[in-house]
Amino acid sequence: MAFAASLRETCSRMTTPDSLQKTALFAAHQKLGARLVDFGGWNMPVQYGGILEEHKAVREAAGVFDISHMGEFFVRGPDALTFLNGLLTNDVAKLAVGQGQYTLMLNEEGGVIDDLIIYRLKEDDYFLVVNAAKIDEDWTWIEDRDAASQLPNFSRENKSKFFSAVALQGPKALEIARKFFGEGWPEPKRNEITSYSWNCQPVLAARTGYTGEDGVELFFANEIAENFLAALLTAGEPLGLKACGLGARDTLRLEACLPLNGNDLSAKRTPLEAGLGVFVSLTKAADFPGKAALLKQKAGGLKEKLVAFRLKEKGPPPRPHYRLFLGEKPVGEVTSGAPSPTLGYGMGLAYVGIEHSEPGTALELEVRGARVPVEVVKKPFYKRAA
Amino acid sequence: MSNIPAQLHYATSHEWIKVDGDIGTVGISDHAQAELSDVVFVDLPKVGAKATAGAVIAVVESVKAASDIYSPVSGEVTEVNADLVKKPELVNKDPYGAAWLFKLKLSAPDEVAKLMDAAAYQAQIGE
Numbered sequence: 270m271a272f273a274a275s276l277r278e279t280c281s282r283m284t285t286p287d288s289l290q291k292t293a294l295f296a297a298h299q300k301l302g303a304r305l306v307d308f309g310g311w312n313m314p315v316q317y318g319g320i321l322e323e324h325k326a327v328r329e330a331a332g333v334f335d336i337s338h339m340g341e342f343f344v345r346g347p348d349a350l351t352f353l354n355g356l357l358t359n360d361v362a363k364l365a366v367g368q369g370q371y372t373l374m375l376n377e378e379g380g381v382i383d384d385l386i387i388y389r390l391k392e393d394d395y396f397l398v399v400n401a402a403k404i405d406e407d408w409t410w411i412e413d414r415d416a417a418s419q420l421p422n423f424s425r426e427n428k429s430k431f432f433s434a435v436a437l438q439g440p441k442a443l444e445i446a447r448k449f450f451g452e453g454w455p456e457p458k459r460n461e462i463t464s465y466s467w468n469c470q471p472v473l474a475a476r477t478g479y480t481g482e483d484g485v486e487l488f489f490a491n492e493i494a495e496n497f498l499a500a501l502l503t504a505g506e507p508l509g510l511k512a513c514g515l516g517a518r519d520t521l522r523l524e525a526c527l528p529l530n531g532n533d534l535s536a537k538r539t540p541l542e543a544g545l546g547v548f549v550s551l552t553k554a555a556d557f558p559g560k561a562a563l564l565k566q567k568a569g570g571l572k573e574k575l576v577a578f579r580l581k582e583k584g585p586p587p588r589p590h591y592r593l594f595l596g597e598k599p600v601g602e603v604t605s606g607a608p609s610p611t612l613g614y615g616m617g618l619a620y621v622g623i624e625h626s627e628p629g630t631a632l633e634l635e636v637r638g639a640r641v642p643v644e645v646v647k648k649p650f651y652k653r654a655a
Numbered sequence: 656m657s658n659i660p661a662q663l664h665y666a667t668s669h670e671w672i673k674v675d676g677d678i679g680t681v682g683i684s685d686h687a688q689a690e691l692s693d694v695v696f697v698d699l700p701k702v703g704a705k706a707t708a709g710a711v712i713a714v715v716e717s718v719k720a721a722s723d724i725y726s727p728v729s730g731e732v733t734e735v736n737a738d739l740v741k742k743p744e745l746v747n748k749d750p751y752g753a754a755w756l757f758k759l760k761l762s763a764p765d766e767v768a769k770l771m772d773a774a775a776y777q778a779q780i781g782e
Binding site for chain 2: 277278315520585
């Protein structure tokens with residue numbers, strides 16, 4: 270009985286089929302010696318040197334990640350706000366020009382289609398950044414909602430194919446960005462977005478990220494992607510900047526308990542169960558898909574909840590789909606799990622019955638037929654010093 | 656270019672075995688450790704466990720994933736490398752030396768002839 274991937278599979282990931290989509294930074298990754306893997310249909314760098322050293326660079330200095338595979342949508346016009354508030358969970362009306370917010374797009378049952386960040390670029394001009402694997406599904410959903418809304422005065426564009434993006438993250442990220450852009454760069458504050466020009470090309474800079482560190486996410490045209498990354502690395506290397514892959518991105522976001530759609534979020538789980546209620550406005554006037562289902566779930570009380578747990582002692586790291594037990598009773602399934610490079614213990618997220626969700630609850634993790642003691646802990650595992 | 660010692664036998668699933676009389680010492684190749692990178696946990700068999708050629712006998716975990724290790728030959732496990740429990744990173748540092756995984760008493764020594772030599776393994780991994 271096989272419990273895991275074989276070394277044969279691990280070692281054959283080097284050869285990736287041509288059918289995979291490539292970002293404009295693909296050649297740059299090859300030059301940097303990246304190991305490229307299939308990530309949701311995209312040929313992406315999982316690591317350059319090693320995941321541990323890249324993870325450490327982001328916690329202690331800075332890392333830059335290719336996030337060009339993510340989707341970029343624009344919604345513009347006088348009816349844009351009304352349309353978006355009838356689509357997304359958070360209250361878009363709370364955004365001032367230049368601000369962004371984390372939000373979710375749900376199905377009618379309250380399950381998650383996608384989690385995303387929406388920025389208000391101008392009065393009637395919104396910019397949405399969505400997950401790579403969900404671009405088509407999100408866009409189809411938006412088209413359907415548009416048809417149903419009958420709002421006449423807005424336009425929408427899926428510009429995902431034309432945009433490249435990198436996330437610059439870490440305690441030195443802002444210092445590197447200032448050095449890179451030079452005097453006059455309008456530095457965004459937390460959750461803000463600004464526009465600037467680099468070599469006569471527009472670059473959007475958002476003070477957001479997916480690592481638990483300070484930093485910016487930078488959006489620009491594919492045409493300048495290679496030069497942009499090369500120049501950024503040159504500016505940042507003296508300050509410890511490293512190119513980082515999706516492997517480190519995953520351990521970083523898990524330490525910060527930032528959910529990953531497809532793992533921790535799904536069409537069968539609501540944001541209330543995922544602990545994302547703060548990003549859902551059930552009080553805003555606008556109706557949005559899933560609102561009625563969430564109101565009902567809230568009134569009835571949650572049955573299950575996404576919790577963080579850690580191994581009590583040194584042992585095998587939790588992995589997705591491992592089961593949690595209380596005695597002989599299965600009480601939940603792991604959605605994300607990994608060894609924590611910063612904290613040194615195995616960590617995971619899992620949906621468990623509400624009665625087992627209190628921090629301090631002792632449970633057991635099933636690993637290859639054996640049991641390992643774990644404890645439910647407060648989220649997040651890692652929080653950067655203020 | 657990875658290190659492929661000439662005196663070892665290799666399985667297509669990237670394990671190596673050194674045979675000394677009827678005792679075999681098993682580990683994973685330099686190529687395999689490089690592909691895994693950052694080994695963080697090793698699950699070893701128990702002494703006395705029966706190993707079957709081509710069947711799962713151990714697990715090596717990197718940051719990213721758990722990988723099954725197959726026994727290259729059949730036999731009974733006589734010794735395991737307890738150092739790897741405390742220092743799993745040895746698998747990355749010294750895959751043919753300090754990071755041997757287990758030893759076994761061969762029950763079908765003729766199975767060794769079915770494994771690859773260094774040249775064949777080198778060809779398999781395309782180096």
